[in-house]
Amino acid sequence: MKPASTAAFCFRLLRRQLVLGLRRPVELGNPLLFFAMVVALFPLGLGPAPDTLASFAPGILWIVALLSNLLTSDAVFRSDLEDGSLEQLLLAPQPLYLAALSYVFAQWLLTGFLLGLASPVFALMLGLAPAAIPALAASLLLGTAVLSLVGGIGAALTVGLKRGGMLISLLILPFYMPVLIFGSGAVQAALNGNPTGPFLAILAAFLCLSIALAPMAIAAGLRISIDT
Amino acid sequence: MVNDSAPVAVVLSASELGLERGGRELFSGINLQLTRGQLVQIEGPNGAGKTSLLRILAGLSRYGFTGQVERHVPQLFLGHQSAVKGLLTPRENLAWHVAGESSFTAAAIDAALAAVELYGYEDVPSHALSAGQHRRVNLARLYLSQAPLWLLDEPFTAIDRGGVVALEARMLAHLEQGGTVLLTSHQPVAVAYPLLRLDLTTGQLQ
Amino acid sequence: MYFESLSAVLQMDGHGTFVWSAYFITLGVIVSMIYVPRRREKRFLRQLGGQIRRSEGSNPPSARKEV
Amino acid sequence: MWTLFHKFGSPPWLYRLSGAILRWLLPITLLALVAGAVWGLLFTPPDFRQGNSYRIIYIHVPAAVVALAGYYVMAIAGAVSLIWRMKMADIAMRACAPIGAALTFVALVTGSIWGKPTWGTWWVWDARITSMLILFFLYLGVVALYEAYENKALAAKACAVLSLVGTVNIPIIYKSVDWWYSLHQPASIKFTGGSTIDPSMLYPLLFMISAFYCLFVCALLLNMRVEILEREQRTAWVRALATERGGS
Numbered sequence: 209m210k211p212a213s214t215a216a217f218c219f220r221l222l223r224r225q226l227v228l229g230l231r232r233p234v235e236l237g238n239p240l241l242f243f244a245m246v247v248a249l250f251p252l253g254l255g256p257a258p259d260t261l262a263s264f265a266p267g268i269l270w271i272v273a274l275l276s277n278l279l280t281s282d283a284v285f286r287s288d289l290e291d292g293s294l295e296q297l298l299l300a301p302q303p304l305y306l307a308a309l310s311y312v313f314a315q316w317l318l319t320g321f322l323l324g325l326a327s328p329v330f331a332l333m334l335g336l337a338p339a340a341i342p343a344l345a346a347s348l349l350l351g352t353a354v355l356s357l358v359g360g361i362g363a364a365l366t367v368g369l370k371r372g373g374m375l376i377s378l379l380i381l382p383f384y385m386p387v388l389i390f391g392s393g394a395v396q397a398a399l400n401g402n403p404t405g406p407f408l409a410i411l412a413a414f415l416c417l418s419i420a421l422a423p424m425a426i427a428a429g430l431r432i433s434i435d436t
Numbered sequence: 437m438v439n440d441s442a443p444v445a446v447v448l449s450a451s452e453l454g455l456e457r458g459g460r461e462l463f464s465g466i467n468l469q470l471t472r473g474q475l476v477q478i479e480g481p482n483g484a485g486k487t488s489l490l491r492i493l494a495g496l497s498r499y500g501f502t503g504q505v506e507r508h509v510p511q512l513f514l515g516h517q518s519a520v521k522g523l524l525t526p527r528e529n530l531a532w533h534v535a536g537e538s539s540f541t542a543a544a545i546d547a548a549l550a551a552v553e554l555y556g557y558e559d560v561p562s563h564a565l566s567a568g569q570h571r572r573v574n575l576a577r578l579y580l581s582q583a584p585l586w587l588l589d590e591p592f593t594a595i596d597r598g599g600v601v602a603l604e605a606r607m608l609a610h611l612e613q614g615g616t617v618l619l620t621s622h623q624p625v626a627v628a629y630p631l632l633r634l635d636l637t638t639g640q641l642q
Numbered sequence: 643m644y645f646e647s648l649s650a651v652l653q654m655d656g657h658g659t660f661v662w663s664a665y666f667i668t669l670g671v672i673v674s675m676i677y678v679p680r681r682r683e684k685r686f687l688r689q690l691g692g693q694i695r696r697s698e699g700s701n702p703p704s705a706r707k708e709v
Numbered sequence: 710m711w712t713l714f715h716k717f718g719s720p721p722w723l724y725r726l727s728g729a730i731l732r733w734l735l736p737i738t739l740l741a742l743v744a745g746a747v748w749g750l751l752f753t754p755p756d757f758r759q760g761n762s763y764r765i766i767y768i769h770v771p772a773a774v775v776a777l778a779g780y781y782v783m784a785i786a787g788a789v790s791l792i793w794r795m796k797m798a799d800i801a802m803r804a805c806a807p808i809g810a811a812l813t814f815v816a817l818v819t820g821s822i823w824g825k826p827t828w829g830t831w832w833v834w835d836a837r838i839t840s841m842l843i844l845f846f847l848y849l850g851v852v853a854l855y856e857a858y859e860n861k862a863l864a865a866k867a868c869a870v871l872s873l874v875g876t877v878n879i880p881i882i883y884k885s886v887d888w889w890y891s892l893h894q895p896a897s898i899k900f901t902g903g904s905t906i907d908p909s910m911l912y913p914l915l916f917m918i919s920a921f922y923c924l925f926v927c928a929l930l931l932n933m934r935v936e937i938l939e940r941e942q943r944t945a946w947v948r949a950l951a952t953e954r955g956g957s
Contacts, residue, residue: 211536295519369857429870435491435498499863661764668772683938691951
């Protein structure tokens, strides 16, 4: 018998990760709950004046999405390392590049994708103009995918460390900045009535670049982390 | 040692392996050539580097050691941890295993789980199982896998007497089919088969 | 020489504080960049030398009891 | 070529070579730094808009340029360490991070001091300063990751991966920040207009940049020497050196 074909293997990994996520519905809701709570902090800190909130809304929503993604990135590989699945994954004959991509894709579907879909609700809470909401959702869907890929690199590099939680934010937050700039830029442009296409195109370009390169770095990081 | 044997039969070869940890030399000058149908036990006191050697041979450790390792056939590595997800059932754990083996049929998985005495537990969430049963789920892979080379790290840990006997029988069957088994164990291995010992302190295979 | 007097050099038309503090901070960083590794190297060699002498158990040339 | 490559992998050879280089490079560097500072402080005309405060450029720009170049040196050393598994590349990479962080710190502090008389405030979210701040974070990230690993051989590999990721990202970050700044800020307070700088101000600047490059090399070699000794402390040549030099 031959090992599973690469496509079948990736599909199997994706399915496994999704089932694992869906069997813990509460944990699935946690990033969304975090998002809602932090959004609720801003009116308390900045004052409830609708004008102020609306003008800060693009930045606030994007920063909160970024933080929520950061918090979930840490866990992508951790449970697999703890129960020994990760070392089995590294021994698989299929390319680790695609396996890493499957893991990150599953993580994005369970966090960034849901966040993008739920973001219009939070946007309305902050008084963002309805015209900017499609741009917000689209930029979040594209941008969080980049964030998940980059976050995966940090997760892979720190998964073997006992106290990786704080470190991962130090490592990858600088890499999040371009996504933040163009993501909130897209929403801002929509608010000002400018075309959002260029911003989304740049985010899509970031996504292509990170799909091409990030899994390589994740694979290298995992090989280092498993080598204790 | 087995230089006269046919090269086809070599499943794993290692030359001049050495490992240093924290400034202390664990082992050095290990030369190893495993052929089909060999049963080899790595011996050495605690902290001698048995697990480290096994991980180097498996390809999990890539940095920090000296020497060369070549694997010529697919391998099955079972480590200290059982790689069982508590949220998945034993059946799912085996069907969606991350090691990239071929897709097993439901019947094959059920047979393997029955062989490790988990008949009737196929669809119970694994977190309801004991640590020993997790080990058994992991050992079920020995009945499913077609890999000729087995690298087993402490396979007898946390399983009961009956499980040990069954595992030894499975190893014997594998060896007789031309498979190779390399293992670390603190227990004596009671398999009716010639056992080679690799002493880490001397680096000699006897 | 662009400036006419020492006080003009120090004052730099009112910007002296900024210019000179920037240069002195830089000086401090550069000095520590050079000094810290040199001191670490010396200290390391001294410690290792002491360790070797202790482990060899050789007596100092003048075998006198130190107080 | 390959013999030279292998020689660089030999710790005692590199230790002796670095000693020989430092013996003349270190005095020259210090002399050049002093000469460049005197040239910039005393023998250049003041800027017609900023007066004398612009003299900070002679440390701000060289520190920033070399700090950025240092990141690439670190990434190249990291790539060598990952591909050829050369121990000395690990050491060079490890030595780059604190030096780069120190130079970035200098660039940030001097930029901030320069900002006070120029813009009337200590900190401006200017594109260059923001980019420098991000570079500072990147360097600190490498240092933090290295310190977090107990096994230093693995720490070096992890840092190598991180610095390579950074290499791909730095141009993107710089371009993004540039663009972000131009969007949010009219280009009215742009200064140090690159090519329009007068030769009498440009030459000391170029001189200072070269002096800072030499400083980087010196600090790199000095740091590498310590790392070499610490990693090789069980070998005969380090022990001989210790009995000879540290024995008295």
